[in-house]
Amino acid sequence: MRPLRRLVLAIPALWLFAFFLAPFALVAKISVSRPLVAQPPYEPVFSLADGWQGLWDKLSRLTLDAYALVFSDDLYLDAYLSSLRLAAIATLLTLLIGFPLAHAMTRAPRQWRTALVLLAIAPFWTSFLIRIYAWIMILKDEGLLNHALLSLGLIHAPLSIFATEAAVLIGIVYSYLPFMVLPLYTALEKQDPALLEAAADLGATPLRAFWRITCPLAWPGIFAGLLLVFIPAVGEFVIPDLLGGSDTLMIGRSLWNEFFENRDWPAASAVAIVLLAILIVPLVLHERQQVKERAA
Amino acid sequence: MDAQKPLLRIERVSKSYGEVTALRELSLDIAANEFFALLGPSGCGKTTLMRLIAGLEKPDAGRILLDSVDITHLPPHLRPVNMMFQSYALFPHMSVAKNIGFGLVQENLPRKEIATRVADMLGLVQMEGLGERRPDQLSGGQRQRVALARALVKRPKLLLLDEPLAALDRKLRHETQFQLMAAQRDTGTSFVVVTHDQDEAMVMAHRMAVMHAGVIEQIGTPRQVYEEPVSRHVAGFVGETNFFDGRVTHFMPGGVEVQTHSGLALEAGCREHPALGTRVVVSIRPENLRLGPPSQLVTNGAPGEITDHVFREGMSSWRVRLDGGDIVHVRQPIAAGTATYDRGARVFVAFAPECARALVR
CATH class of the missing domain: 3.40.50.300 (P-loop containing nucleotide triphosphate hydrolases)
Incomplete structure (x- = not known):
């Protein structure tokens, strides 16, 4: 029994080590290296052949210059703030759309619910990239949306949504909506409908009952949904790159630029590490919430 | 009120x-x-x-x-x-x-x-x-x-x-x-x-x-x-009872006489006035039935044989198969000196007509 149990635990541990911790260590190491026009584009590069003296020499050449650059250049600060702002707005929009959606799903006849959940995740059956390209076709000046609005006579000149922040928000909200809907649905579906009847019976208006009963009981689901959308949205690269304009500043793009255009791997790694540090805050909050739930 | x-x-x-x-x-x-x-x-x-x-x-x-x-x-x-x-x-x-x-x-x-x-x-x-x-x-x-x-x-x-x-x-x-x-x-x-x-x-x-x-x-x-x-439905839902299906054969003050399908002639109180030949059901609560020795001959009763005997909460309960085929449930409190009957014993089951109800519905 016992060796088998260890083996079972070792598999995820190995997985985490190989595909998460080891790459993280590499990125962390690159972030304290110096940029170089070479292959690889940074130094020092550690090697087993160095010996103790060589290792010591190379360790002393490590530097925090990349971090100094990230913190001193307003471009990065702006990119971080802009990413957090856009992600926050998109997350709130997702909640505003996702909550009524999940709520309606739990009120649907029982035999439909599985089908509705499947529909909510149906977009995943198509490639993410293709779906974002499809949004270009919809949102661009001569796209489907403008075409429809013009022919309905609702507008007289095409709306410029494509290549703006609005387009990025639409893209993020669309892409991450299922991550909001699913935890909300799970939380709301668990609720005993008799609780709302009891609240009404005790004199609570439907709105009061919603605030005092439905919302607090759905809080774990709301919180999970907020994090599941917010965290990936902050670092989102594809959506701002395809749907955003040249002035749409997001940290994922800055990171891409450092890596592939400036070939400044240490700076790019430092950007990534700082991003990770920022996102650890909500993750810790999430962990605390889960511990609290388990204790309750 | x-x-x-x-x-x-x-x-x-x-x-x-x-x-x-x-x-x-x-x-x-x-x-x-x-x-x-x-x-x-x-x-x-x-x-x-x-x-x-x-x-x-x-x-x-x-x-x-x-x-x-x-x-x-x-x-x-x-x-x-x-x-x-x-x-x-x-x-x-x-x-x-x-x-x-x-x-x-x-x-x-x-x-x-x-x-x-x-x-x-x-x-x-x-x-x-x-x-x-x-x-x-x-x-x-x-x-x-x-x-x-x-x-x-x-x-x-x-x-x-x-x-x-x-x-x-x-x-x-x-x-x-x-x-x-x-x-x-x-x-x-x-x-x-x-x-x-x-x-x-x-x-x-x-x-x-x-x-x-x-x-x-x-x-x-x-x-x-x-x-x-x-x-x-009410008689069956509220409390235990014995039912006998039959038809009205005679009228009596405050009640009727019923000929059951199993051949018994039972007198029972009735609040309604069913016509002769109406299908009715007679309901008799288990505690309104009495067991006696087989020799005893009474109207409103029938001979039968004990099939089960259970003692519970100060009461004795018997199931009796009447010779006509009905199975009835009889319940009596246990008191000192009460005769008791075991499985297989021959008995006579009697009931008081004022406790029986003939139900049209």
Whole structure:
């Protein structure tokens, strides 16, 4: 029994080590290296052949210059703030759309619910990239949306949504909506409908009952949904790159630029590490919430 | 009671769910300060009726009046009626005190008054000192009492209780029956209990309505309903009984003589006046049958053989196969000197005609 149990635990541990911790260590190491026009584009590069003296020499050449650059250049600060702002707005929009959606799903006849959940995740059956390209076709000046609005006579000149922040928000909200809907649905579906009847019976208006009963009981689901959308949205690269304009500043793009255009791997790694540090805050909050739930 | 205006009046209320008729033109009056039971098997419409009174459902037709005010279309949160849910429906994220106080918070009462009334209620249900607990930290019996306190704290004119004892174990159920009766007396609130358990209704209620297929078959005191059931369904649902199917052969003062299909001639009281030859069923409660030695010859009786004998709670119960083929259940208290009969013994089963009822429906 016992060796088998260890083996079972070792598999995820190995997985985490190989595909998460080891790459993280590499990125962390690159972030304290110096940029170089070479292959690889940074130094020092550690090697087993160095010996103790060589290792010591190379360790002393490590530097925090990349971090100094990230913190001193307003471009990065702006990119971080802009990413957090856009992600926050998109997350709130997702909640505003996702909550009524999940709520309606739990009120649907029982035999439909599985089908509705499947529909909510149906977009995943198509490639993410293709779906974002499809949004270009919809949102661009001569796209489907403008075409429809013009022919309905609702507008007289095409709306410029494509290549703006609005387009990025639409893209993020669309892409991450299922991550909001699913935890909300799970939380709301668990609720005993008799609780709302009891609240009404005790004199609570439907709105009061919603605030005092439905919302607090759905809080774990709301919180999970907020994090599941917010965290990936902050670092989102594809959506701002395809749907955003040249002035749409997001940290994922800055990171891409450092890596592939400036070939400044240490700076790019430092950007990534700082991003990770920022996102650890909500993750810790999430962990605390889960511990609290388990204790309750 | 009949001279007074009723507290609750239900007038020809109907309700259907799609093809299924839950209530059929049902009318009912409930008096102030009354402990009333709605009794019936599942699906008889008793829960629907209760939800209509609470305002959780709307009737298709008919009116509901509380204190002469038409409340048929009043939403639940505006009705001076409260309900104790079968699942209790306690709010899991609130403490016991917050649960009990919820209804008062909705009335925007001063915090001090809420605290006082919640404390009073905790006292009434013997839960002092447990106000800060969460519902999941309570036993089943405690949860039941919190649900009762939460429904009573608003001092409703009428309290609805949906299967209030169903989730409790047998012993606790017995104690809680008396607590509910005391709570009803002490608060002077009218209680309407919905139950499928005839014992509960018999013990607690001043009056009860036996429901079947969306209509009330009989309303009366528990004793009336037990001793003078109006239909086969009521006789069978309230208490145990023996049925004999047959046809009316003679008329007698206050009753009829019935020839059963198994060949017995039985005299039975009857409130109706069925024509000769009408199909009726004779209902005789097990405690109204007597066992005697086989030699004894009486009218209103039949010879048979004991097939089973059980002793329970101070009573002896026998199953007897009559020679005509009927199987009857006889129950007698055990007293010193009572003759007893074992399996296989030949006996004579006799009954008093005044205790038998001939039922047309």
